[in-house]
Amino acid sequence: MNKEAVLKGISKIEDKLLVAKILDKYTLSQKIMSNTHSDFLDPYQQNVVRKCLDMSGIRDYIFFGGFGGAERTVVVFCPYNMPENVDSEFSELFEILKIKLNTRENFSHRDYLGSLMGLGIKREKIGDILVREDFAFVVVLKDIADYVRLNLTKVGNARVEIDTVNYDEIEMLDPKIKEISSTVASLRLDSVASVGFGMSRSKIADLIRADRVSVNWETTNSLTKLINEGDTISIRGKGRVVLEKVGNTTKKDRIHILLKKFI
Structure with missing residues (x-):
């Protein structure tokens, strides 16, 4: 090498x-x-x-x-x-923490992540955060698990209890997806994102210029970047959409598209 x-x-x-x-x-x-x-x-x-x-x-x-x-x-x-069984072989690298709230109030991914990073934990030490109604599964590297258990007492204003679970105990939920079928004048980022997020192109342009928009998880400041089938558009704080399909062109030269928005 x-x-x-x-x-x-x-x-x-x-x-x-x-x-x-x-x-x-x-x-x-x-x-x-x-x-x-x-x-x-x-x-x-x-x-x-x-x-x-x-x-x-x-x-x-x-x-x-x-x-x-x-x-x-x-x-x-x-x-x-x-190894043939990756889950069992490499699960020892991680701990999956179940962080349970003492309230029925709903907290978001951002709430859990913010509380963890508020302890001084770097983002790269934290894996997926799977939010449920009154708890979340949080994957962390093994070397910080004890620190989290000892120091994370609250998420937002709610006190929490923390247990460790096995990877096969995670309750996986199908993501909630909304399909959006529409037409666009072109496959430019500002045009496709406008349809996917239900915003004006000028508002999308402002977000792009503010470095809040990513394509395939890479921040871009190009309004004219062309989007391809399978590309993911993310807006910080707004979620993400995937360009699922590019269809035929209408008589008025507009392009049929199908988007999937994660909600």
Whole structure:
């Protein structure tokens, strides 16, 4: 592996720093002939890392976030053969905390995350947060689990109790999705996002300029960026939509699109 050559091909300084750390984890795994792992990565970071690892010819790795289908994952390097049962083999890297509220008041993902980060915990130590009616499952790296249990006493103004659960105890819910069928003049970001989030194009433009809009988890300030089938558009604090399908063009040269909005 030529680390310098890999890093040279990365333009963004934050991506370069991230990949350098990941490659150091890989080098360590080869040196000690034992598994090593990164902190949690968001989907954009996973894409960056995956491309660089594949370009380097590195194959003995896997992304895993404590349970199947996790959005935030770590990358684990395995100098030996990849285990058949990933869940049981790598679950020891994490603890899944069930944070139960002493109130029926509903709290959001942001409330739980804010309370955790208020303890001084870095975002990369926290995986998925699955919010339910009066509790949330929170995946954390093992090295901070005791700290959370000892120090997290409240979420918002509600006192909490914290238990540890196994990955197979997580109650998975199908995401709530709203389908939006419409037409757009073009597949520009501002046009597609306007339909998906029910906002004017001028309001969308303001959010893009304020660096609050991401495409496939990468922040962009380009109003004219073209959106493709399968792309995810996220607006901080507003959720996300996926361009599910691009259809035919109407007689007035407008393009049929189908969006899926997570609600």
